[in-house]
Amino acid sequence: MSPRKVCLLAGGVGGAKMAEGLAAHDDVALSVIGNVADDESFHGLWVSPDIDTLTYSLAGRIDRSQGWGVADEGHRALETLNLLGAETWMSLGDRDFGLHIHRTMRRAKGDRPSDIARDVARAFGVTSDILLPTDDVVQTRLRTTDGRWLSFQEYFVRERCAPEIRDIAFSGLDMARPTPEALAAIASAELIVVAPSNPLVSIAPILGIPGINEALRAAAAPKIAVSPFIDGKVVKGPADRMMAALGLRADALGVARRYRGLADRLVIDHADAGLKAGIAAEGPAPHCSDILMKSQADKARLAREILDLAFAPAEAMA
Ligand code: GDP
Numbered sequence: 001m002s003p004r005k006v007c008l009l010a011g012g013v014g015g016a017k018m019a020e021g022l023a024a025h026d027d028v029a030l031s032v033i034g035n036v037a038d039d040e041s042f043h044g045l046w047v048s049p050d051i052d053t054l055t056y057s058l059a060g061r062i063d064r065s066q067g068w069g070v071a072d073e074g075h076r077a078l079e080t081l082n083l084l085g086a087e088t089w090m091s092l093g094d095r096d097f098g099l100h101i102h103r104t105m106r107r108a109k110g111d112r113p114s115d116i117a118r119d120v121a122r123a124f125g126v127t128s129d130i131l132l133p134t135d136d137v138v139q140t141r142l143r144t145t146d147g148r149w150l151s152f153q154e155y156f157v158r159e160r161c162a163p164e165i166r167d168i169a170f171s172g173l174d175m176a177r178p179t180p181e182a183l184a185a186i187a188s189a190e191l192i193v194v195a196p197s198n199p200l201v202s203i204a205p206i207l208g209i210p211g212i213n214e215a216l217r218a219a220a221a222p223k224i225a226v227s228p229f230i231d232g233k234v235v236k237g238p239a240d241r242m243m244a245a246l247g248l249r250a251d252a253l254g255v256a257r258r259y260r261g262l263a264d265r266l267v268i269d270h271a272d273a274g275l276k277a278g279i280a281a282e283g284p285a286p287h288c289s290d291i292l293m294k295s296q297a298d299k300a301r302l303a304r305e306i307l308d309l310a311f312a313p314a315e316a317m318a
Pocket residue numbers: 010011012013014015016017050195196197198199201202226227228229230233234235236237239291292293294
């Protein structure tokens with residue numbers, strides 16, 4: 001049988017784990033639509049952290065101890081920048097810098113960001129398709145309770161998620177056009193998976209690109225989301241505080257409400273079995289599993305369970 005076409009919507013670390021799990025299976029042809037809203041310019045270079053996390057993860061080059069950045073990395077370039085008085089709070093490694101230089105040079109030549117991402121992934125030996133939802137610039141902006149607007153990296157890295165968030169906006173979103181590659185991947189998918197990524201700053205800026213949400217709703221494929229919350233807590237990152245700040249429940253039920261109308265099913269952790277009835281009543285149909293992905297084996301097993309839910313439901317429910 002030819003491989004099943006699976007389209008994954010993914011942010012950075014949580015998204016890359018799910019991507020690795022799906023890519024581990026020979027019967028899957030994977031397209032990953034990543035998030036560009038964390039992109040930002042540093043030292044004159046265009047950095048695309050979530051797309052690079054996907055690329056490095058699927059290439060087996062990721063620093064597994066932190067889940068982002070390149071393994072066996074050095075920081076000599078950053079040392080020089082620091083000596084020269086540049087702001088160096090964004091930790092960019094030497095190997096990583098090479099990619100940012102290349103990306104920036106090609107963007108300056110007028111190459112499509114999607115083409116650059118595709119070529120970079122191929123050069124690193126990635127066999128899955130890494131797609132951008134848009135070639136336009138869309139950037140997350142977070143308004144703090146003290147009235148400042150921060151970029152995602154200023155909030156996440158420079159200020160270590162300390163400020164309370166009042167509002168989230170995406171500059172450029174309304175005018176952004178979806179890429180034909182992303183629309184085609186959605187339309188032709190046999191299964192659409194929403195990774196356990198941050199719903200508000202990783203998945204929302206993909207869904208918000210005009211045309212993407214409509215394409216998802218029109219797609220015939222089953223849609224299965226995975227919760228980034230386990231037992232009412234995030235595995236990592238600020239999704240819990242962001243959800244609470246916007247008046248949303250910071251748990252799997254909050255995720256279910258958020259993905260109502262988008263996902264048919266939500267995979268939640270066994271620890272959240274108590275939320276099943278609530279989720280079933282007002283969100284996608286819940287399915288309990290072990291959704292913490294620590295090892296490569298965990299990722300592949302969760303991916304297989306999701307594939308079975310879509311393609312071999314009798315086995316998955318047994
Ligand atoms: P970022 O762009 O690096 O912040 O990554 P994502 O948006 O893709 O993912 C962040 C979310 O991933 C957080 O809300 C975490 O709770 C979630 N996450 C990380 N690891 C796991 C895991 O092993 N299982 C599940 N279910 N969620 C995870």
